[in-house]
Amino acid sequence: MGKIIQKRVLIPKRVTEMTIKAPVIASKARPGNFVVLRLSMKGERIPLTIADADPEKGHIVIVYLIMGKTTALLDTMKEGDVILDLCGPLGRPTSIKKQGTVACVGGGTGIAALHHIAKGNFQAGNKVVSVIGARSKDLLLFKPELEKISHEVLVSTDDGSVGHKGVVTEVLEEYLDRDPDVKEVIGVGPVPMMRSVARVAQPYGIRTLVSLNSIMVDGIGMCGSCRVNVGGEIRFACVEGPEFEASQVDFDELMMRLQAFKSQEKESMELFEK
Ligand code: NAD
Ligand code: FES
Numbered sequence: 001m002g003k004i005i006q007k008r009v010l011i012p013k014r015v016t017e018m019t020i021k022a023p024v025i026a027s028k029a030r031p032g033n034f035v036v037l038r039l040s041m042k043g044e045r046i047p048l049t050i051a052d053a054d055p056e057k058g059h060i061v062i063v064y065l066i067m068g069k070t071t072a073l074l075d076t077m078k079e080g081d082v083i084l085d086l087c088g089p090l091g092r093p094t095s096i097k098k099q100g101t102v103a104c105v106g107g108g109t110g111i112a113a114l115h116h117i118a119k120g121n122f123q124a125g126n127k128v129v130s131v132i133g134a135r136s137k138d139l140l141l142f143k144p145e146l147e148k149i150s151h152e153v154l155v156s157t158d159d160g161s162v163g164h165k166g167v168v169t170e171v172l173e174e175y176l177d178r179d180p181d182v183k184e185v186i187g188v189g190p191v192p193m194m195r196s197v198a199r200v201a202q203p204y205g206i207r208t209l210v211s212l213n214s215i216m217v218d219g220i221g222m223c224g225s226c227r228v229n230v231g232g233e234i235r236f237a238c239v240e241g242p243e244f245e246a247s248q249v250d251f252d253e254l255m256m257r258l259q260a261f262k263s264q265e266k267e268s269m270e271l272f273e274k
Contacts, residue, residue, distance in 0.1 A: 002083040005059060010141055015065055015109055016075055017051070022086055023058030025050075030093030031120030032211065032243055035062065036219035038085040039073050046070050047216040047238070049113035049188075050089060051142075060088075063112030063141070069268040090219045091242050094209075096120045099183040101127040103175060104150075105197050107168050107189025108134055111141045113211060114188040122149035129154065129182070131175060133168025133193075137161035169196040176204050183207070187246065191255050198246035208246040212237045214254060215261070229253045 006019040025035060034049045052061040064071045077083070094117050102121045106114035111132050122128050128149055133156035134140040140162065146153050155163030156171045164171050168189070176182060185208040187197035194210040201208040214226040214237045221239035228237050229250035235241065 002086045004077055004079050004081050004083070007077075007079050010063065010112075011139055013066065014139070015063060015112075015141065017061060017063045017112070018074075019059050019061050020083065020086065021058060022060045022088075023055075025086065025088045026053045026058050026060050027055045029053035029055075029060060029089040031096060031116040032091060032094030033089035034091050034219075034242065035060070035086055035088030036090060036216060037074075037083055037087070039070060039077075040084060043073075043084075044070050045085075045217055045219070047090070047213075047219060049116070049211070049242075051112045051115050052119070053116070063109065065109040068265050069272045072269065072272060087219060091238060092240065094120060094186070094243055096124045096126075098125045101129060101151075101179065101182045103129045103131055103172060103182050103185045104146075105131045105168060105172050105185060105187040105189070105193075106133070106142075107187075107193035108139065109141065110187075110189030110193070110211075111146075114186070115142045115145055117186055117188070117211075118146060119149050126183075127151045129175060129179070131156075131168055131172045133157065133163075133171065133189075135159065167196065168193060169200045172197065173200045176201065176206070184209070185246075186210070186243070191251055191258065194246065194249075195251040198249065198251075202247055209243045210246045210249060211242045212244060212249065212254060213242070214257060227257075 003021040008017040048062045051063045104118040130146040130150040130153045135158045185201045188211040216226045217223040219238045226237040230244045231248035
């Protein structure tokens with residue numbers, strides 16, 4: 001349990017994929033679930049979405065953006081090394097039913113997390129339209145994997161190096177204009193993107209979900225660190241989410257809470273880099 005089977009650099013110095021031996025987690029993991037991992041006895045716990053799971057091999061796949069001390073430390077680990085603590089699958093799985101066309105919207109590293117959800121929708125017999133965006137062509141993840149399970153993959157890049165020049169929600173809006181049969185939209189990515197997904201989809205009256213990346217510690221509903229404001233109520237993303245109805249989410253509060261430990265995170269990263 002926790003042994004790194006394969007490590008693949010997806011974007012040098014930025015995004016890495018790890019396949020990890022975790023038979024119990026792999027046998028239970030559903031799209032939308034995540035794991036919480038810890039690398040040392042005094043280390044912080046971080047949540048990472050399960051990007052894929054193979055119950056037969058007993059493997060799960062995680063994809064992480066190297067953005068702080070823990071992910072930088074994780075990135076020093078090699079194939080054969082063992083992750084100290086790996087807890088999961090956590091969170092409520094995505095509620096997937098056969099319903100027709102589902103637009104799966106992913107931004108940046110969020111595309112990796114979106115992949116498992118898109119795959120689950122494909123396996124349920126839905127028509128998956130993947131709408132993915134990154135800052136540039138080199139930062140676009142999982143396009144070939146999504147092509148295998150999607151009816152269409154629509155792409156945007158901020159710099160126009162591939163696909164539509166602009167943000168991913170512009171492509172979503174254009175798609176929703178031309179396809180009246182979309183039954184559900186699901187967005188995974190940076191908070192400003194998810195807020196924009198909520199805003200763009202609302203006029204169409206389509207059920208729209210976003211997967212919230214709030215700070216988590218225990219991941220099992222005890223510490224309260226993952227609390228988010230949804231529809232004016234405090235909800236714990238780890239046990240009641242991470243997916244919530246997009247129009248109900250207070251994105252400003254989420255953004256503020258994500259900044260809560262920025263100075264400590266910066267200091268910790270600087271010490272790590274010394
Ligand atoms: P990024 O900042 O490079 O943005 C990726 C794409 O998102 C952009 O190219 C654009 O198309 C879209 N986007 C960004 N801001 C937008 C806006 N205001 N309106 C519309 N579209 C917008 O993304 P990144 O640096 O790869 O993202 C990392 C962030 O994603 C981290 O904060 C991470 O926590 C988060 N993330 C979230 C999840 C999740 O479960 N929600 C999973 C993985 C990563
Ligand atoms: Fe502790 Fe959700 S992470 S309550």
